[in-house]
Amino acid sequence: MDFFGIPIQAVLGQLMLGIVNGSFYAVLSLGLAIIFGVLKIVNFAHGAFFMLGAFVAFMSGRYLGIDYWAALFIAPLVVACIGIVFEYLFLRRLYGLDPIYGLLLTFSLVLVLEGGFRVAFGSSGQPYPTPELLRGVFNLGFMVLPYYRAFVIVAALSVCLATWFLIERTRLGASLRAATERPDLTQAFGINVPLLVTLTYGAGVGLAAFAGVLAAPIFHVNPSMGSNLVIIIFAVVVIGGLGSIIGAIVTGLALGIVEGFTRVFYSEFSSTIVFLVMVAVLLLRPAGLFGRTEA
Amino acid sequence: MRNARVLMTAALTSACIGLSGLSTAVANDNYSDGVVRIGVLTDMSGIYTDLSGRAAVEAVRMAVEDFGGEVNGVPIEVVHADHRNRPDVGASRAREWYDNDGVDMINDLSNSGVANAVAAVAKERRRHAIVNSSSTIGITNDYCSPYATHYTYDAYSLAQGTGKSIVDDGGDSWFFLTVDFAFGHGLERQVSEVVREAGGRVVGAARHPLDTTDFSSYALQAQASGAEIIGIASTGADAINAINALAEFGVTPNQRPAALLLWFDDVHALGLETAQGLLLTNAFYWDANDETREFSKRFYERTGRMPNMAHAGNYSSTMHYLKSVEAAGTDDPDAVSEKMRELEINDFFAQGGYIRPNGRMVHDQYMWQVKSPDASEYDYDYMELVTTIPGEEAFQPLEKSTCYLLED
Numbered sequence: 001m002d003f004f005g006i007p008i009q010a011v012l013g014q015l016m017l018g019i020v021n022g023s024f025y026a027v028l029s030l031g032l033a034i035i036f037g038v039l040k041i042v043n044f045a046h047g048a049f050f051m052l053g054a055f056v057a058f059m060s061g062r063y064l065g066i067d068y069w070a071a072l073f074i075a076p077l078v079v080a081c082i083g084i085v086f087e088y089l090f091l092r093r094l095y096g097l098d099p100i101y102g103l104l105l106t107f108s109l110v111l112v113l114e115g116g117f118r119v120a121f122g123s124s125g126q127p128y129p130t131p132e133l134l135r136g137v138f139n140l141g142f143m144v145l146p147y148y149r150a151f152v153i154v155a156a157l158s159v160c161l162a163t164w165f166l167i168e169r170t171r172l173g174a175s176l177r178a179a180t181e182r183p184d185l186t187q188a189f190g191i192n193v194p195l196l197v198t199l200t201y202g203a204g205v206g207l208a209a210f211a212g213v214l215a216a217p218i219f220h221v222n223p224s225m226g227s228n229l230v231i232i233i234f235a236v237v238v239i240g241g242l243g244s245i246i247g248a249i250v251t252g253l254a255l256g257i258v259e260g261f262t263r264v265f266y267s268e269f270s271s272t273i274v275f276l277v278m279v280a281v282l283l284l285r286p287a288g289l290f291g292r293t294e295a
Numbered sequence: 296m297r298n299a300r301v302l303m304t305a306a307l308t309s310a311c312i313g314l315s316g317l318s319t320a321v322a323n324d325n326y327s328d329g330v331v332r333i334g335v336l337t338d339m340s341g342i343y344t345d346l347s348g349r350a351a352v353e354a355v356r357m358a359v360e361d362f363g364g365e366v367n368g369v370p371i372e373v374v375h376a377d378h379r380n381r382p383d384v385g386a387s388r389a390r391e392w393y394d395n396d397g398v399d400m401i402n403d404l405s406n407s408g409v410a411n412a413v414a415a416v417a418k419e420r421r422r423h424a425i426v427n428s429s430s431t432i433g434i435t436n437d438y439c440s441p442y443a444t445h446y447t448y449d450a451y452s453l454a455q456g457t458g459k460s461i462v463d464d465g466g467d468s469w470f471f472l473t474v475d476f477a478f479g480h481g482l483e484r485q486v487s488e489v490v491r492e493a494g495g496r497v498v499g500a501a502r503h504p505l506d507t508t509d510f511s512s513y514a515l516q517a518q519a520s521g522a523e524i525i526g527i528a529s530t531g532a533d534a535i536n537a538i539n540a541l542a543e544f545g546v547t548p549n550q551r552p553a554a555l556l557l558w559f560d561d562v563h564a565l566g567l568e569t570a571q572g573l574l575l576t577n578a579f580y581w582d583a584n585d586e587t588r589e590f591s592k593r594f595y596e597r598t599g600r601m602p603n604m605a606h607a608g609n610y611s612s613t614m615h616y617l618k619s620v621e622a623a624g625t626d627d628p629d630a631v632s633e634k635m636r637e638l639e640i641n642d643f644f645a646q647g648g649y650i651r652p653n654g655r656m657v658h659d660q661y662m663w664q665v666k667s668p669d670a671s672e673y674d675y676d677y678m679e680l681v682t683t684i685p686g687e688e689a690f691q692p693l694e695k696s697t698c699y700l701l702e703d
Contacts, residue, residue, distance in 0.1 A: 013515045021509065115340065124345045124564035125532055137545050143515060144545045218543070219508040220535055220564070224342065228506060263512040267501050268475065270512075 006264050013143035014260040020149045022256020023156035024211055028229065029236040029248040030160055031207035034167070037243030038180050038200040041091060042099055044106040046233060047226025048113040049205040053079050053212025055117060058128050058221040068131040072155075072213050079209030080202035087201040092194070110227065117223040125220030152214050159210060160249045167245055176200065180243075235278045241291020251289060325625035327397060332372045333359070333613060334398040336385060336413065337428070338405045339377035342506045342532050345560045347405040347428040347605050350598045354606040355402055357594065358613035366621050374398065378409045380505070385409035386416050393420040399626050400425060400616050403609055407431035407478035414438040421628050425616065427608035430556060431481050432691060435655040439698035441632040446656045447608030448578045450478075452689040453555050454485035456576025456662045459493070460682070461524055461553050467495035469553075470522035472513050472537050474529035475502040482528040482555050498522045507533055510540035518546045530556040535564055542569065559603040562665055562677050570677075571667040578660050579604040579644055580678055586643035601675050611644035612656075648686070653698035657686040 028050060035043045056078050057071035066074060086109065094101045130148050137144040167173035178186040179193045187193045212226070219225055236255055240247030255274055262270040281289060335355050337347045352375045359371045374396070378385035385406070392398035393416065401417070404410040405428035414433070417424035418440035425444045426434050430453060434445040469490050473479040479502070487497045501516045514537075517525045525546065527537050534554050541547045554561075557575040581591035581601045590610070594602045602610075619634035620626050640648030645658035663678035671677060693701060 007519065010515065010519050013519075014512055017511045017515065020511070118340065118344065122345045122560075122564075123342055123348075123532065124535060124560055127564070127566055127569075143518075146543050146545075148543075149511070218511075220532065220539070222508070222532060224506060225508055228508065260512065263516075267503070267512075267516070271504055 004265075009142040011261070011264055012140075014264045015257060016140070016143060016145060016260075017149075017263075018257035018260025019253065020152055020256070021259065022253035023153045024215065024229070024252075025233060025236050025256050026160050026249045026252030027156045027207055027211040027214075028233045029240065029252045030163055030245065031204040031211075032233055032237050033240065033243055033245055033248035034163075034207075035201055035204035036237065037245070038176065038197055039091070039095070039102075040099065041094070041102040041201075042106070042234075043201075043204065044103050044230065045109040045113070046106075046205070046208050047228075047230030048110040049079055049083065049208040049226070050212040050215070050229065051117070051223060051226035052082065052113060053209025054128070054216040054219075054221045054225060055121075055212075056209065057213045057216050058126055061128065068129075068213075068217070072210070075213045076206040076209040079212075080206035083205035084198055084202040087198050091201065092198070095197075110230075114223045114227065121221075121223065123223065125222035125225075128216040128221050130217040148217060152218070155214060156211070159207070163207065164245055164249065232274050235274045239278050239281045239288055241288025244288065244290040244292075247288060247290025325627070326367075326369045327399065327626055330370055330372050330397065331366055331617070331620055331626050332374065332396070332398045332400075333616075334389075334392045334396075334401045335373065335375040335403050335609070336378050336388060336392075336401050336409070337375065337403040338380055339375075341380045343380065343405045343428070343530075345564075346531055346558050346603060347403050347609075350594075350600060350602070350606055351403040351405075351428065351609050353598050354594065354602065354609040355613045357597065358610045358617070362614060362617045366617050367624060369626075371617065378406065380406045380409065382406075382408040382412035386412040389413045389416040389424070390420070393417075393422045399423060399620075399628070402613060402616075403428050403605070405429055405605070407433070407481060408476055410434060411438050411477060414440070414443040417442045423616065423628055423631065425612045427612060428605040429478060431477055432485070433477070433481070435651075435653045435691065436697045439653045439696070439700060441654075441700065442628055444612065444635065444650060444654045444656060446612040447604050448576070448660065449655075449690065450481045450485040451691040452578075452660045452684070453482060453576050454489045455689050456660055456684055457553060457555055457574050458486040458489045458526070460574065460662060461551075462490055462493040462495050466524040466551060466553070467493070468522045469495060469497045469524045469526050470517050470520040471497070471500035471526045471528050472510070472517060473500050473502050474507075474533050475504055478530075479528045483526070486526055486528070486555055503529075503533070505533065508536055510537045511544065513537065514540040514544040514546050517541065517550065518544065521550075523550060525550055525552045527552055527554045528556075530558060531561060532564075535561055538565060538569065538573075558605075559601060559677070563601075563675070567666060567668040567671055567677065570665045573665045574662060574681065575665070575678070576660055576662050576684070577604045577678075578658065579607040580661065580663060580680075582676065582678075583661075583680070584643075590643050607644045611640065611642050614642065615640050651693060652700050653693065653696050655690050655696075657690055659686050660684040660689040 032046050053075045056075040060066040134148040137146050175191050179196050183193050236252050240251035262273045335352045337351045338344045376388050400423035402425045404426045407429040410426045410429040411433045423442045427447045430450040432449050471483045473483045499520050501513045541552050562570045619631050623630040623634045636650045648658035650656045662681045664681050
């Protein structure tokens with residue numbers, strides 16, 4: 001059976017891969033959207049924290065013997081702590097200034113982190129083994145799907161839903177949303193807004209690190225693994241609507257699928273399609289698909 | 296009175312200049328600005344930095360030190376810069392070096408796009424460029440000049456090595472995973488030619504951008520193509536990720552991957568478990584004989600890593616350049632170019648090597664196979680020799696070269 005002249009197996013296969021990639025996009029753009037929503041900082045270092053997550057998993061495995069499952073929890077925590085220190089020492093000095101300062105500071109962090117890891121570990125990357133339990137493949141008929149990739153979809157989407165639930169359906173989330181809209185009033189109600197902001201940054205980069213650990217067995221753990229991704233992630237957040245939680249999740253997944261489809265029909269175009277969608281969305285709905293136009 | 300004072304000042308000044316210049320004037324007359332300056336233009340921060348990078352700079356420095364630090368009494372200097380894998384950055388740095396900084400020869404030149412661009416600048420500015428790390432056969436064809444030398448290997452030798460041996464072994468339908476710039480396209484073209492000449496066929500190709508991390512969709516395309524051999528026309532991290540993805544999606548072992556340019560460092564990064572059995576065409580392997588081991592040991596002590604073929608080529612070509620400068624008694628590019636083509640190269644890297652009029656350094660190439668983890672007995676014991684490809688067969692025959700120097 002054919003689909004516009006392409007075997008249906010190929011289409012379904014790429015669709016499946018689109019969902020896998022989309023899951024990565026969703027977790028990463030979710031963190032970015034939360035940080036932008038609360039801090040109003042364009043966190044250019046998001047890709048670097050993703051890479052850092054993978055490296056923490058790799059290093060804790062090599063030097064401390066910590067396995068993948070433990071790393072899945074430990075690495076995001078470690079990276080969140082690093083993020084919190086960074087926010088406390090540097091980032092908070094830029095609140096209220098032109099967003100370009102935040103962008104410059106976080107971009108400089110990217111250069112420092114990537115450069116440092118390149119000097120220490122080289123550019124070829126380091127292998128990270130797939131956990132024993134998830135080795136092997138499903139034969140879906142139209143493609144073979146490695147167990148691990150299937151696990152990525154489940155893990156990533158569970159974390160996205162949990163985060164969405166935390167923000168939209170709990171008291172902590174309500175305080176957070178209040179602090180975003182009216183920090184002064186929220187403070188007056190006795191909620192420690194600066195602490196909330198710091199923790200939000202930690203949680204945002206922790207999500208990036210979680211995605212990094214998920215990515216470690218698939219890609220070589222490599223200093224530049226985040227820098228290509230971060231551009232797409234920004235496009236995802238812009239398309240979804242800056243600061244929109246559900247927008248980031250849905251758009252992340254959807255763009256992964258669009259990209260997968262493009263690979264079937266014209267592979268060279270796949271790295272560009274996301275930006276074309278972004279242009280189209282910005283022309284038709286400047287606030288993004290799920291964004292609200294500020295009154 | 297006033298005139299007399301001016302005259303005296305002028306006389307004193309010229310005497311001072313004369314005195315200070317006297318000691319070196321004799322030796323320096325034939326050398327532009329009194330220094331032989333070598334620039335190492337390489338990837339210091341990107342995807343190819345492990346293949347050349349800082350270690351390439353060290354290789355050139357080692358050659359300069361082993362040469363004695365000066366040639367005919369003139370000091371030798373080494374400078375280096377990062378081309379960031381961008382031809383425009385590489386070309387403008389080369390211009391600046393040649394025009395303002397007195398650089399006589401540029402070495403390494405990883406990244407085929409950068410190498411082509413710098414070869415063009417070298418031709419225009421009449422200064423030397425020696426390409427060691429990249430494969431583009433443009434250097435000895437459209438971009439050739441008396442000043443551009445292609446030293447270590449090229450896309451043609453890779454095709455004659457890995458490509459040809461796999462075709463001979465019965466792999467007759469090919470699908471390519473090609474990195475989307477000059478290097479990948481050139482390599483794919485050369486290997487396709489070899490495949491077709493041997494009666495095989497190329498069923499398709501997928502192009503991916505430089506520095507791709509996710510090869511899953513390309514792995515599926517390769518699988519769907521049904522080709523027997525998946526030719527990987529990329530190198531470094533790209534090739535590593537492609538090989539991993541092919542294994543992950545169960546493409547291998549049903550279809551065989553052929554890494555068309557695999558480096559020693561890639562084998563190291565992949566690990567023997569994944570890389571075992573892969574074939575690679577490399578001009579140099581550290582553990583080939585006593586001489587290579589001696590050089591490699593010294594290199595390891597300085598850099599903390601084993602040299603690959605480009606590092607060895609950087610050393611050997613710098614030596615050859617300096618010997619040619621010494622023999623010519625000048626750093627005049629034309630005189631040096633003549634000597635470079637006249638002198639034979641005999642060292643740990645090449646035996647009986649010589650440079651053809653189009654700039655191609657002809658020397659034997661070797662095909663290696665990656666050992667299994669059990670067969671590896673000590674650190675970095677990764678490869679065993681499969682076959683030696685004589686230089687005359689390994690490189691593009693002169694009659695096929697489009698270099699303008701061959702026209703008359």
